[in-house]
Amino acid sequence: MLKGKTALVTGSTSGIGLGIALELARQGASIILNGFGDADGPKAEVAALGVKVGYHGADMSKPDDIAAMVAYAQAEFGGIDILVNNAGIQHVAPVQDFPVEKWDAIIAINLSSAFHTTRLALPGMLAKGWGRIINIASAHGLVASAQKSAYVAAKHGLVGFTKSVALETATTGVTANAICPGWVLTPLVQKQVDALAAKDGVDNDEAKRRLLAEKQPSLQFTTPAELGALAVFLCSDAAINVRGQAWAMDGGWTAV
Ligand code: NAD
Structure with missing residues (x-):
């Protein structure tokens, strides 16, 4: 279904990002991985599915690194058709004790990075008349928990950002949606x-x-493979009119 498309999945050397990359690869998409730690293992897992795979080690807190990664995608893969903004970190502390550098890092990695990838990748998608932007938010994009002020602020911000981009692209072949996992x-x-x-x-x-x-x-x-299956659906033709949604997959967390 996704043969001929290239997906960039940020933060995909581990966890949910790797799970989504594998499901997109199973549908035939070429994959660009990103993230810290070992990249060779994840690259081999994706390559075993018979698709082209690349890796860029951009630090998602750094706009210049992000620009270099998008340039790499253009040069090596002809651009980005599916953008999955997944890289994220967590820190737990009461707001009055929350380390300022942790707040800044969470906002940069969990929220601002999606702005930078989107602003750089969207023109190419619009030129091709097809694109999918999938932002991995969280149940914490919809409701809060104590001691997670930065994470909750970033994820609520990511849901709002998703809606804005969806409205700006509403009459095009590009859709923007958020996925809101519960515990994975x-x-x-x-x-x-x-x-x-x-x-x-x-x-x-x-x-x-x-x-x-x-x-x-x-x-x-919730499992990374289940989240990958939802991402695959959002990439399908059937999902063309799913726009600006924050789609929970949270075992009922936000139904309460
Ligand atoms: P994880 O720790 O397994 O993976 C995070 C990935 O992001 C790794 O590949 C890591 O290398 C990468 N990363 C971290 N900082 C980075 C940076 N500065 N630049 C580039 N890459 C960076 O975490 P996960 O649970 O798979 O989380 C993935 C996303 O899903 C996050 O945005 C997280 O907030 C979200 N999420 C997770 C859960 C959960 O229960 N695990 C629930 C809801 C939402």
Whole structure:
């Protein structure tokens, strides 16, 4: 379904981004990976699906790095057809103790990076008359939790940004939507499981159960592959009129 399209997935050396990259690759899309840590393993996983794969190590907090990555996509892949803004970090602290540098980093990586990739990739999509912008927000783009002020602000901002871009592109072949996952068991969430286990003096399984029970009525983690399947749907022709949505996949978290 996506043969001939190129997808850039930011923050795709791990977790949700890698899961989405794999599902897009299964549909035949060429993939540009991005993120920190080992890139060779994720590259090999994608390449095993028989598609062209590239990697750029742009730091998503740095606008110049982002511009270099989009230039790389243009030079090596002929541009970006599917842009998945996924890179993100978390920090948990009460607002009065929130480290200023953590606030700035979360806003830069979880919110401003999507502005920079979008402003640079959108002209190419409009010129081709087809494009998909998929912003990985969160249940925290729709509702708040204590101690996550920067993350909640960034994710609510990302949902608002998505709506604005969707309106600006409403009469074109480019759509912009957000996906709002609930808990997904990735390294980002495992840190919170570890913190809960230490605080409550319980083991890993019990900490996971408590984490889910607090927010996610299904008591099941959402998986990167499930989120990838939703991204594939948003890339389909059937989704052409899905525009400006913040689509939750959160086990009922935001239904409460
Ligand atoms: P993860 O920690 O497994 O992956 C994050 C990815 O982002 C990694 O590839 C990492 O290298 C990359 N990254 C971090 N900082 C970067 C930077 N400055 N520049 C480039 N890449 C950078 O986390 P995840 O859980 O897969 O999260 C992915 C996205 O999904 C995030 O935006 C997160 O907020 C969102 N999300 C996660 C959950 C969850 O439960 N895990 C729920 C809702 C939303």
